[in-house]
Amino acid sequence: MIRKILCTGLLALCVSAGAESLFDARGLAGWELRTDPAAAAADVFHLLPDGVIGTAGKPSGFLATRGSYRNYRLHVEWRWTDKPGNGGVLLHISDGPMDRVWPTSVQVQTKHGAAGDLLPMASATFAEPPTSAPGTQPVIKARTGDNSERPAGEWNSADIVCRDGTIEVAINGVAQNRITKAQPAEGRIGFQLEGAPYQLRNVTLEKL
Template sequence: MNRRILVAALALALAGSAAAADMFNGRDFSGWELRTEPAAAIDSVFSVQPGGVIAASGSPLGFLATKASYRNYKLHVEWRWPGKTGNGGVLLHISEGPLDRVWPLSQQVQTKFGAVGDLLPMAGASFAEPLTGDKPALKAHIAPSSEKPAGEWNAADIVSRDGVIEVTVNGVLQNRISGAAPREGRIGFQLEGTPYELRAVTVTPLD
């Protein structure tokens, strides 16, 4: 292959490569829907702050979810507790099915302080690895805690490909599962009683 053809092929490959897309538009919550108990309006629970930061009130209990469905992707999420630390989670592969109280069929990546990186199959979801504990049953994170204290930003990179999910928190691999079911669906964020903030939430297709 001569130099000209090689350069052209490289240009085509770069043009076709997937790019990270912002999941929040920085203005409103178009493309998202809220499910809470009792029912609440999105704008009464989530707000857009300067710099594109998303502030969540933490209550009522429930979750914010994309209207779009995703399969085989890298999700980047940054979050912090602006006040006291608390409980929360990123929901992957939200699908139709029976609820566990207000929680949907999904895979949860735990952002609860002290348990960041734990993985929980929610409302009938499953994966191949054994669970520990009872309430809730989960697969605990595999490395020493890499989360940061209240007021500081944490970053999670979550890669989902063909039923394998890997979770890296602040640069440290914290969990890995295989055989996830469901392995595709919507993406969401839990409300579990504590205010938190989000920023730099992006998704990169891997297919």
């Protein structure tokens, strides 16, 4: 096992025999798509060479694992294939109130220009105060470092460590956010569709 520590605390970039790919050779097996209006996964996502998953980013909704996870290290790579737009990685997706078409979850923002922001979606909560103005929507805890997103068309990476309600996020190797006492502290993992086409690759999870 080889590890390269990126910052203090839980966060590490890890190349490990224990990491599993969340997209296998069958593509979207093990995933569930929820959109409004309803759409078939094959009409929204497509398999590309070298394990890349492409999506048009619409209709609005999310793709979620059928399995639930608690303590883990998640690695995600994404890039914009057209004009950069909005998107996010949803952590700890749980049944409950919805935020428009998105579920109770903690969102790691991949929106162009805001990668690394954290958002409590619907009824989700965490201990740290938001940086967005009181009463405004959406509620946001902005990233703590300078913008580390790469230019449009280049691959970006998010490394996310979740352990017992603590979530730490690095974007392209730069530590960008940390929250504690996140609720829910476990659940499914998903990707938002918010209108902009993008691609995914190397989506891996290591249980802690």
